[in-house]
Amino acid sequence: MSQAALRIQKISGHAGSVPGEDTQRNLTVGKLIDTTTCIGCKACEVACMEWNDLPFGETVFGNTYQTMPETRWNYWNLILFNEHERDDGTLMWLMRKNQCMHCAEPGCLAACPADGAIVQYTNGIVDFQQANCIGPFDIPKMNPKNNRVFKCTLCTDRVSEGLEPACIKSCPTGCLHFGTKDDMLDLAHKRAKQLQDHSNFADAGVYDPQGVGGTGVIYVLHDSTHPELYGGLPRNPHVPWTVKLWKGPLKWLGNVAMVGGLIGLFVHYLRYGPKAREEEDINPGGSKS
Amino acid sequence: MNVQLVPEPFVEISEEMAEERGIRGGDTIKVSSIRGTYIAKAMVTKRIKHMMIDGKKTYQIGIPIHWGYRGIAEDEGKTALTLTNQLSPTVVDPNAYTPEFKGFLVKVEKA
Numbered sequence: 001m002s003q004a005a006l007r008i009q010k011i012s013g014h015a016g017s018v019p020g021e022d023t024q025r026n027l028t029v030g031k032l033i034d035t036t037t038c039i040g041c042k043a044c045e046v047a048c049m050e051w052n053d054l055p056f057g058e059t060v061f062g063n064t065y066q067t068m069p070e071t072r073w074n075y076w077n078l079i080l081f082n083e084h085e086r087d088d089g090t091l092m093w094l095m096r097k098n099q100c101m102h103c104a105e106p107g108c109l110a111a112c113p114a115d116g117a118i119v120q121y122t123n124g125i126v127d128f129q130q131a132n133c134i135g136p137f138d139i140p141k142m143n144p145k146n147n148r149v150f151k152c153t154l155c156t157d158r159v160s161e162g163l164e165p166a167c168i169k170s171c172p173t174g175c176l177h178f179g180t181k182d183d184m185l186d187l188a189h190k191r192a193k194q195l196q197d198h199s200n201f202a203d204a205g206v207y208d209p210q211g212v213g214g215t216g217v218i219y220v221l222h223d224s225t226h227p228e229l230y231g232g233l234p235r236n237p238h239v240p241w242t243v244k245l246w247k248g249p250l251k252w253l254g255n256v257a258m259v260g261g262l263i264g265l266f267v268h269y270l271r272y273g274p275k276a277r278e279e280e281d282i283n284p285g286g287s288k289s
Numbered sequence: 290m291n292v293q294l295v296p297e298p299f300v301e302i303s304e305e306m307a308e309e310r311g312i313r314g315g316d317t318i319k320v321s322s323i324r325g326t327y328i329a330k331a332m333v334t335k336r337i338k339h340m341m342i343d344g345k346k347t348y349q350i351g352i353p354i355h356w357g358y359r360g361i362a363e364d365e366g367k368t369a370l371t372l373t374n375q376l377s378p379t380v381v382d383p384n385a386y387t388p389e390f391k392g393f394l395v396k397v398e399k400a
Contacts, residue, residue, distance in 0.1 A: 042294055045294065046290065046294070049290060049293075050290075056290070056293060057293065058293075058296075059292075059293050059294075059296045060296055060297075061296055061297040061299060061315060061330050061332075062315070063314030063315050063330075063331075063332055063333060064332070065295075067293065067294050067295075083334060083335040083336060085335065091335055091336060093336060
């Protein structure tokens with residue numbers, strides 16, 4: 001995979017600063033998914049499988065057009081279907097393309113203890129280095145056979161050569177767009193406004209959650225006040241404060257406690273000397289009290 | 290790969306009809322017409338609503354066309370190996386011989 005156009009911004013579990021930090025001007029990329037024009041054809045699922053050579057996995061009939069309940073280690077891109085009845089009685093068949101959101105503040109990166117397993121590039125793509133991975137979390141899905149984690153890479157191998165991701169290329173309705181994050185936001189807001197003005201979706205809007213600092217993948221939704229209708233899209237995703245505490249202040253506290261403990265041990269030895277032996281203890285052959 | 294996307298043939302039926310006949314999503318049902326039978330799993334959906342024809346409640350069901358006889362899942366014996374095309378009438382337009390395939394009456398029951 002060519003690394004020429006990608007510069008690393010953050011590394012998981014890494015001590016010290018990131019090599020080459022802040023040396024070049026950043027340009028973030030974004031993927032726009034317009035759920036209002038998605039027809040659920042699954043061309044993007046096929047494209048992702050083909051491009052990444054994902055091995056076959058068994059599926060069963062689940063009373064829905066949805067291929068499987070959630071993404072797997074060998075299935076990074078999944079269309080979620082939801083039949084939703086609106087208040088005025090009309091039925092909507094909502095379809096959302098589900099894959100890694102490439103958050104600006106990736107929770108998975110913050111929580112991962114393995115040095116270099118999850119890497120966020122300066123253009124916003126969150127990628128995996130399988131060789132450094134030691135375990136699983138959530139959208140990153142683990143292959144139980146070799147304990148390695150896999151997820152959507154936003155086709156870093158294609159993007160670094162100037163091509164768009166495989167799913168974008170395969171979409172027949174043109175509901176998937178790729179470009180810089182700013183351009184995508186622009187397009188998204190224009191489309192949302194178009195929906196608000198010319199159709200009866202007054203709540204149409206853009207999903208770009210600021211709780212994780214914005215995401216590399218943004219959605220245009222018919223109803224942005226109810227993101228959970230689109231296959232359980234979380235309303236306000238954020239890195240849990242427990243993880244922030246664990247990887248932030250608690251780390252320093254732990255270090256202080258450990259070093260302090262060692263210093264305390266040493267000082268105690270200097271002040272009080274070794275443990276004093278008592279007479280009864282050096283009684284050979286006698287019974288222990 | 291197509292088998293991964295849609296693993297088995299299915300029949301789309303409306304929620305009301307499913308309730309009337311005691312069918313739940315994933316149950317194997319039998320669809321029969323004068324010409325043949327088709328056995329597949331039921332997909333219960335909100336997208337189909339009933340119609341009132343001559344004052345009687347009439348339902349429409351959806352079956353993907355041309356399915357059922359050969360394929361990866363079929364060859365492994367995972368499906369009932371019945372043909373959708375056996376249900377439809379062999380009626381053609383007398384001039385152009387265009388088949389009239391898609392509108393016909395069937396009976397739906399639990400298999």
